[in-house]
Amino acid sequence: MINIQSLWSKRVKEYWRMAIRYLRLIGNSGFLFTVYILIVFGSYYYGIFLDELPASFPTEVFLALVFALFLSKVRVRTFLKEADVVFLSPLEGKIDRYFRTSFFYSLAVQSAWLLLLTVIVTPMYADRITANVGALFASFLAFVLLIAWNMYASFNEQRLQERGVQNIHLILRFVANVVMTLFVFHLVNVFVLAIGFIILALITATYYQRLGRNHSLKWDQLVEIEDQMLTMFYRIANSFTDVPRLKTKVRARKLLTPVLRLVPYAQQRTFHYLYSRAFLRSNDYFGIYMRLTIVGSLLLIWIQTDWAQWFIVVLFTYMTGLQIATLYRHFHTNHQVDLYPIAKSERQQAVQAVVFCLLLLQVAIFTVVIVSSHSINLQMFIAFVLGVGTSGVFTYGWMRKKLLA
Amino acid sequence: MEEVLKVQTLKGGYQRNKPVLHEVDFSVSSSEIVGLIGLNGAGKSTTIKHILGFMEPFSGNVTIQGRTFLNDPETYRSSYTFIPETPMLYEELTLKEHLELTAMAYGVAEDDYKKRSKKLLKEYRMEKMANWFPSHFSKGMRQKVMIMCAFMVSPPLYVVDEPFVGLDPIGIKSFLDHIVSLKERGAAVLMSTHILATAERYCDRFILLHDGEVVVSGTLADLQAQTGLQGASLDDIYVHVTKEDVR
Structure with missing residues (x-):
């Protein structure tokens, strides 16, 4: 039997080899210079924007919504391929480790995106909420925990057959995320935040674990999610260079x-x-x-x-x-x-x-x-x-x- | 009966020094269904590609109504329609638009297009899907689209490659009835298939292709006589002919 774990690392390597090739192309296309210009001009206008932003602007709510949106959409990158529906699905009971590795990999990647998002909002945060660096750092850690929770939840929600039911879960999870991010940005007492996390942990232990036990993996959907995430990368790359593998998506219009x-x-x-x-x-x-x-x-x-x-x-x-x-x-x-x-x-x-x-x-x-x-x-x-x-x-x-x- | 398709001492393939087809010789006349039969890799698809004008013969030639592809590509192409083994659809066109485009491409009059598409959609039970895009189609539905497009046009020759895969029983019946009525109206049909029981019932003649050569050909009675298997089914003849090679 092939070692599934080595299959996972093979696929990640394959992906990065491909990704780096495209990133190099993007880098060579004058994109970095554009980014540099954007940063210079952006930061200048950002400063003006912050000065002109009325004092009544609900910064906490705004940031909470932005972060909650980001958190609700995090998903596990599984590196599954279409053929896995046939070849890997028989091993469903035995490949927990494959998905666990995928989970930690995705957590790392999503945390990197979180870091970028945090860097972008830092001036606003420092200007309107608190200039305390420790508070910002603590918030970042809280968000990493929330990413982990959201990924675990969304991975198990994928087991639900009906799209409608999945969407209800997504909405509820978004609400939970808004509450938690509001806690974070309102700088509530650590104990209140801790209680929030305990409630999430309880939901996980009772509800989401049960989903995992009672429902099978929906392989088609896992492949579809993987496809979507890959396509997103291809689409970005495609605006700089030609990506032949980009599957065409047809819109009826x-x-x-x-x-x-x-x-x-x-x-x-x-x-x-x-x-x-x-x-x-x-x-x-x-x-x-x-x-x-x-x-x-x-x-x-x-x-x-x-x-x-x-x-x-x-x-x-x-x-x-x-x-x-x-x-x-x-x-x-x-x-x-x-x-x-x-x-x-x-x-x-x-x-x-x-x-x-x-x-x-x-x-x-x-x-x-x-x-x-x-x-x-x-x-x-x-x-x-x-x-x-x-x-x-x-x-x-x-x-x-x-x-x- | 007029010979519509004529394949004469066709030698062809991808490399001149390794031809896939050796001296393949056969013809299909009007009002006739001919079955092209052979194992995987016998050269059926290559033969069909030569007929379609996708490949050029090394020697010998293929004519439809006396014309080769290079004589007059447009007239040659308009004298047949093709149903491929794997459906080739335009992801950006709805089912109805596939029919309309095909009708336009082959110069079918607009009134005829409207009448025929209505009939075809009904016959293949696809009326509800007329405005769907191919991404919502199953394998069988995709195959039906190809069949409907081919039947939208009335050329002298139909080239059909393994049409039954994925079709539901009613779809198969509609297809076969349609083919028979086309034959009665004078069309020539070349059909490649592995479903021998069906081929035996519907084809007038057979061409058994093996390793790029025509091993036997003719009506079922001809094949029985040539192989010495009196009263044998096409299945038995097929197994007999291909087994000899193994020995």
Whole structure:
């Protein structure tokens, strides 16, 4: 029999080898510099923000809610894989140690995140609650205990079959977390806090232990949770570099479906039909598009210099183009598209047409934003022409080269 | 009967010096269902890939209605539909959109699309799932989507690779009834399967493929005569033919 414990360490190592590769890529992508800038500017504005924050601001409640949210969402990283549902599930009674190791590993990782969160709120804490470092340190320790409790609880809640029942547990746990974090931030007497912890311990010993004894592990859900946690990492990495393993999650976006009806029913429109749906529902092309459009529009409202506005229109059209141009390889792994009796050149024209339309729409939005903050004049006209020009050069120049390559 | 699909002395595979298929020869005519039968690794999938135009023959050729793939790719592709062994769906399209897209791609008139999709959804009991996305489908439902898409179009040739896996009994019956009615309307059908009892009942002729060669082919009576097994079932013939190799 294979040693399950060595399986665990093998998987953790595998994960970190992969993670470090991506982290290195992120580090090389100029991200660290951005973080540095963010810290410099952030801390400056943070100071101003604290000065301007009214004295009546309920700091304790605010911090309690933030920490309670964080605590309620901690989960055990199990490193399970889909195939484990078949191969490991027969060992369910014997792999407590596997999960215990996972538990302590996750506790360490979550504590690191807690540390980061604590560092971020420290100025606010020192400004509004107490400048006593000991109190902050004690709070941190209390939160580590709460992470452990929440992880144990959420791991056992996963054994419950019904999502609805699980959600009720989550809400109740959130309430308990709010109470405990309020205790911590109100600097209540240590004994009150201790009583809180004793109650949690009692709940654990009576209720959660019983859940563990009476209900089997729900392997499907464990794998799903593991998938979600891994996907979160991939998604972050994906904004800096291409992550092929990122499973695409499809969103229906029902409200926008009528827009898709604009593609007429015709053989020549087959790939317009396909690519427009891929854009709207898959891989967050739509999310990136919206974000860039909104950020661009805000900048246009904020910065009123003519030439700067032209620059923004060109830059954001180009950046959006870069992001959504990856649509062209969206169906590379699906053989079905190769079967259709439609020439490859038509497929390429379709993806270019979709990208071009989307860029034009964005340019139109930018123009409307400029008009609404200026008035109809030459400046708006120049911005519009530059935007349309960029869209055209991007789609029929840059993208065409990529497609023919 | 007109020969729709013609595979002539096809030699093919992934490496020229290690061909998977040796001189494979067979044809499928209109109004005919032909069973392509063989063990795992016999070369069925490779044969199908050559027919679909995904692979190029080293020698010999494959024609559909007299045309090879390289003659005219678009016409060639429009003359068949394919039901793959593993369903290939678009995760971002609903069931109904799969049907619509297929109809569009093969140039089916819009009215026909509407009529056919209604009928197909009813026949395969998928009306309720018309607006679902594939992530909510079971294996059998995914297979049904592929079948419905293939039947949305009426090409002269249907290429079907192991269609029964995961289908419920009613689904299998609908599928087979459909295939028979297509045949009666003049379509040619090539069906690869391991479910020999069903193949025996529905196929007009069989091609037994073994190690990349056609070992025997013909009607059940032909196969019985060639192997000397009078009155034997397709199962027995299959075991007999493949066993000889082991000896």
